Amino acid sequence: MLSPTERKKSSFAKSLLHGAELKKYEEIYQQFMQTGYTKELCETYADEFINNVKKPAPADIVQTAALYDRIHDSKSALFYLDMLADKKLSGDDRFNFCLEMLKSQSKIGHWRDAEDFRTDNINFLQNYVQKKSQQHEAKLYIALALVDCASKKYTDAFKLLGFGYKPQGKNDTTLLEMFISAAYIYSQSGNKEELENAVATAHACLKLFTEFEFSWSKKYYEKRIAEAAEGIL
DSSP states (O other), X not given: OOOHHHHHHSGGGXXXXXXXXXXXXXXXXXXXXXXXXXXXXXXXXXXXXXXXXXSOOHHHHHHHHHHHHHTTOHHHHHXXXXXXXXXXXOHHXXXXXXXHHHHHHHHTTOHHHHHHHHHHHHHHHHHHHHTSOHHHHHHHHHHHHHHHHXXXXXXHXXXXXXXXXXXXXXXXXXXXXXXXXXXXXXXXXXXXXXXXXXXXXXXXXXXXXXXXXXXXXXXXXXXXXXXXXXXXX
């Protein structure tokens, strides 16, 4: 979830025209800082910034979907993403929308829809990440790898994850996300030996961390690794 400061610097800022909205966002973020990704967080965010708003901002809709994705509720994520299906999006909003759509469709098993969506948006996505950070590129390749995983094209999925990411120090959550995704894909493929190696690699990466952003972060990532080994992402 974006911090209030990050939100002000992003396209979200357009939706923060009133102090009350900013105050509510800060309250929800405080909840996130204390308890992490929960169903209550998702529902509160959705009620405040989408369900009870006449014209919710696309960025709020995408972030709501992303929050539901974090609690493994792909159906709810797709429900909100569908609100933007016929909207013309650009820049950050379109990129983030595409990532969430690719991930949710893949996890729910709609691999044909995921492949069609990838085909329709791949040129934009590739051009977008060329102008952005390595982290953006990693997020894209993880999402694309999940599409191949859903299509049972496991070799292609691992090629995408091995695109050449350069680790950014010991506390690199992007690298950890890639290792967790690899464990998930090996679990889906049924390759138990490589799954064990992938899980060990993810744990080794986590052990390198010298600090975490939130008090719950370490346990959260430990749970993510365990869930990925069981085919849950």
